[in-house]
Amino acid sequence: MNTLIEHLTGMHTLTDQVVAMDLLISAKSGVRNYAMAATEAGTPEVKELLMRHLEEAIDMHERIFAYMMEQGQYHPWNVNEQIEVDLKNSDTALRAPTL
Template identity: 70%
Template sequence: MNTILEHLTGMHVMTDQVIAMDLLISAKSGVRNYAAAVTEVGTPEVKAVLMKHLDEVIDMHEQITMYLMEKGFYHPWNPQEQLQLDLQNMQTALSLPS
């Protein structure tokens, strides 16, 4: 979609939200993968490297979560607000031209 149309339709915000949520999901996956790898590793040196990466991806997850919350895109502690937001996003997606 062209930038002018995105701003006219309000889709530029939706795009930011979609990108940030995708990044959050990837960070969550990274946390799970590093945590699993730490439990399987055979040497203390490799374990230390994986633990460092795990700490970094946890920090990244927190930063992304805070960004989404500040922008009003994510309400992890209020399921009703999150459900409303999800329903609004669904309606927006359904109303887009095919």
């Protein structure tokens, strides 16, 4: 989408938020998968490797989560604020020009 159109429609912020949320969901999935794999590891060496990756995945999730909180894109502990963000994003998406 053209940068000018993105700014006029408000899609530039929505695009950033969509990318961040997708990354957050992927990081959460990675945490879950590494935790599960570590419990199934066949050797102590493999378990140690998976645990290191799990710690890195948890750190990545935390950094993405903090970014989204700082940007006002994610309010996991305040349902009313999150609903407002979601409604605003829905309105922006509905007003977006169709191709």
